[in-house]
Amino acid sequence: MDHEATGGRIVADDEEYIRSTIPLWHNELRGFRSHVVLRWALTVLGLAVFILTALSIFSGALYLTETKLSSLTIWIVDFDSLIPPYDSLDAVIGPLVTEMIMTQSSQTMGGLNFVTRPPINFQNNPMAVRQKVYNEDAYAAIIINANATSSLQESIAFKDASYDPLGAAQIIYNSARDETTYYNYIIPTLNQLKQVALDGFGPRWIEILTKNGLTNISNVPPQALNPAIGFTEIDLRPFGPAVATPAVSIGLIYLIIISFFAFPFLIPIHSQLTLNKKHRPVKASHMIIWRLFSNFVVYLILSFFYSLVPLAFQIPFTNSPEPAMEPARNANAYGKSSFVVYWMLNWIGMAALGLPSENMAMILGAPWSALWLTFWVISNVSTGFYPLNLASNFYKWGYVWPLHRIVEGSRTILFGTYSRIGLDFGVLLGWIGVSIILFPVATAFLGWKSTRLIA
Structure with missing residues (x-):
């Protein structure tokens, strides 16, 4: 009975409390309203400052990307006619391709950092260049093969229809290192420069042949005239599957x-x-x-x-x-x-x-x-x-x-x-x-x- 009475009093008290609630603008809340509004404003301000700071960390990581592309180093290593038994020839492909790529890359503001490296830095071994790219010393490398000029000249001299322009040079990279950077910046730039070299070398090569007395080109394999060169792309560690x-x-x-x-x-x-x-x-x-x-x-x-x-x-x-x-x-x-x-x-x-x-x-x-x-x-x-x-x-x-x-x-x-x-x-x-x-x-x-x- 006492429990029921007590329970009834609690219910009654609750009902009285509900009936006694006051509107938000009641005089009893004068002063306290300002306190609540101030606490609310400071909390929202704190959250706003936090959002500005935290999201700035994320955006800041990408803010300088285009201006920092020069930190992505691409090597150009010209082995053409520098390694026995090809070192008795005057190189044609290596110097011309290096010149065209370096000229074009220098005209691209904020572009990748193309740097020429002598073969001696790699003990005259093209495979050592691959090892360095794998070791992440550079993001990519363009290698002009030691027999590039030799193979091209022999194809002209002996009318060799089996000549493959792709044997002239290699492009080495490692997309699994960071697929976003490679697909967004490095590979498109390499493709652009590769096309510049292909478009520019053929006419200059025909000009060189003409100056050297070649007039009858009917039996010359067409691929040995234009484009005459190509690039074999080697992705050491492709990214995939998706x-x-x-x-x-x-x-x-x-x-x-x-x-x-x-x-x-x-x-x-x-x-x-x-x-x-x-x-x-x-x-x-x-x-x-x-x-x-x-x-x-x-x-x-x-x-x-x-x-x-x-x-x-x-x-x-x-x-x-x-x-x-x-x-x-x-x-x-x-x-x-x-x-x-x-x-x-x-x-x-x-x-x-x-x-x-x-x-x-x-x-x-x-x-x-x-x-x-x-x-x-x-x-x-x-x-x-x-x-x-x-x-x-x-x-x-x-x-x-x-x-x-x-x-x-x-x-x-x-x-x-x-x-x-x-x-x-x-x-x-x-x-x-x-x-x-x-x-x-x-x-x-x-x-x-x-x-x-x-x-």
Whole structure:
């Protein structure tokens, strides 16, 4: 009876409270209204400043791209008639092609950086040029072969119908290094310059032949007159298939988000060890060990399922490694072990992304941790998906940001690009180590904030 009476009084009090509510412009809210409006304005202003700052990081990474294209170096290496047994001839193709390409490239404002390199820099070995391009010392190389002039002259002298102009020169590049930069800037420019050389060499070659007394061209193979030369394009590590794109770009955003949201899903479970009234709270030091250990297990499991996605869509993971100088599609760096290495990279990468987020979530709390996630995604995307040598020097910190190392390591595993896998894992482990050191500090700060709220 008393309970019913008490319950009835509560209901009555609630009804009275509802009847006693006041309009927004009531005099009782004078002064407090201004306080609410001020807090609202400051919050919106803070969000606006954050948006301006965070998005500026992303846009700034691309702002100087066109003006920094000169940082993309293309070598021109002329071996024509410089290596035995062809060194007794006067070169024609090499000097003319080099001159045309250098002249045309110098007239293109803000273009790629074309640089001539003597063959001696590569021990007079064209394969050494390929190795350097694979090693990412240059973005591409144009090689004029040692027998270029010799083969062309012999085709004229002996009326050789089997002459192939494509044997005169090579264009070497490595699109899996950064497919966006290659497809947007490097390959179109190389195609343009290649066409300039093809259009310009034929007439000049016929002029040279005429001056040397060649008047009867009826039996001369037409391809030996015009265009007379060609370029064999060799992509050492082609990018593909298309479904591999998420594995080295946009799909990695989900790796950041998944690592972040593991914290709010698991924290209520962890709290059962400290807040459950059925037992005494677990020691703080043991809770830290438990949370860190469980986090690594969670990252191990989630990264495995994340790694299964490209495997399910038939991205190759079992191809054999191939020599650096030979073109190879999807030359997996670790053969049949490549999937395991890829999984381990995603596991360590998820920990390097997730542990800092958990620390910041404990320090900032809701709703401010959402701003951290926004910053974390934008800063990692800006430095992970775009070439840093096309950005301002401000972005050099991006070389040690987690996603940059994950992208680079993934390219090595999937495409067999130049390996810095030790550095990639080392930087990621560095993030994990610092996060573990700061984890007790963040936990203590969270406990201090909770105590203040209770008080």
